[in-house]
Amino acid sequence: MIVHDWGEIEYTQARKEMQKLHSQALKGHENHLILCSHPNVFTLGSDEKKSFDVPCVQSDRGGSISCHSPGQNVYYFCFEVQKPVLFYKKVLHSFEDFFMKYLPEAVYEKANPGFYIKNRKIASLGFRYSQGISLHGVSLNVDVDLAFHSLVAPCNLEGIVPTSLANEGVQLTQDQVNSEIVQAITKHFEDAV
Numbered sequence: 001m002i003v004h005d006w007g008e009i010e011y012t013q014a015r016k017e018m019q020k021l022h023s024q025a026l027k028g029h030e031n032h033l034i035l036c037s038h039p040n041v042f043t044l045g046s047d048e049k050k051s052f053d054v055p056c057v058q059s060d061r062g063g064s065i066s067c068h069s070p071g072q073n074v075y076y077f078c079f080e081v082q083k084p085v086l087f088y089k090k091v092l093h094s095f096e097d098f099f100m101k102y103l104p105e106a107v108y109e110k111a112n113p114g115f116y117i118k119n120r121k122i123a124s125l126g127f128r129y130s131q132g133i134s135l136h137g138v139s140l141n142v143d144v145d146l147a148f149h150s151l152v153a154p155c156n157l158e159g160i161v162p163t164s165l166a167n168e169g170v171q172l173t174q175d176q177v178n179s180e181i182v183q184a185i186t187k188h189f190e191d192a193v
Contacts, residue, residue, distance in 0.1 A: 001189065003182060006036040011043060011057055011068060014076070018135060021078045025133045033185060034076035034137075035178050038068035040148055045126060054151050061126040061136040063113070064156040071144035071164070073174050075181060076137045079189075081129055088127065094184040095123065095138060101180070102170050112157055120163035121154040140181075141165065142174050 004021070006014065014036055021032045042056045045063035052065060059066075068074065081087040092108060099106040099115060106115045106122055115123040123140040141149070141164035149162035165172060172180075 001031045001033055001186065004032060004034045005178075006034060008037045008039065008070060011038045011041045014038065014074075015059070018076050018078065022130065022133050022135060025078045025080065026131055029080060031080060031189070032078040033182070034074075034078070035182075036074050036076070037070055037072055037174070038074065040069045040145075042067055042152060048156065050156065052152055059136070061128050063124070063126040065152055066124055066126065066139065066155065067149045067152065067162070068139060069144050069148055071142055071166075071174070073140045073142050073177050073181070074137065075140070075185075077127070077134045079134045081132060081134045084127075084129055084134075087134060088125075090188040091125070091127075091138065091185075094181065094188045095125075095140070097184040097187070098177075098180050102172065103165065103168055106168075112155060112160075114155065116160070117163060117168060119160055120168075121157070121160050122163050122165070122168070124155060140177065141167075142172065142177050 042054050043059040043066050044056045045061050048064040105117050113125040114121050125138050126136050128135045143166035144164050154160050154162050
């Protein structure tokens with residue numbers, strides 16, 4: 001697994017760079033994990049038909065509306081995927097390991113893919129697969145501006161509000177979270193970094 005740390009990058013630029021890595025993964029048969037964050041932006045999944053009162057960027061992932069901002073860790077996977085269900089389980093188990101260690105009350109909800117503490121959403125999952133390679137991934141709120149994230153209900157889910165690790169009392173830096181998540185992904189994919 002090759003890890004790319006892009007720091008903060010505009011969402012549209014990250015999509016272009018992700019497409020380049022997707023092409024590399026197709027040719028080189030290597031898995032690429034991208035770590036990054038984005039300036040304030042709302043993105044729309046291909047499943048969303050509603051319009052919103054905030055500026056949105058169209059995405060080719062599944063799902064509804066997602067909020068990205070500084071203080072949120074984003075993990076994009078350009079991985080070879082022979083069995084999407086097995087791949088998704090490995091991603092899921094990686095994040096479950098992290099939450100079991102730091103925030104065990106966070107649980108995954110299959111119906112609305114993400115991690116929640118009661119009605120508070122802390123992480124979102126959204127993937128697409130093209131030519132046997134995954135695209136997009138997971139966003140995890142580490143220490144975000146919750147007022148900005150609250151402009152739209154997470155994934156357009158009624159009664160759901162955003163939260164973050166910091167808001168839930170978990171004091172970790174974005175780099176510390178990345179280190180933990182990369183270790184968990186490496187373990188579940190049995191892939192040397």
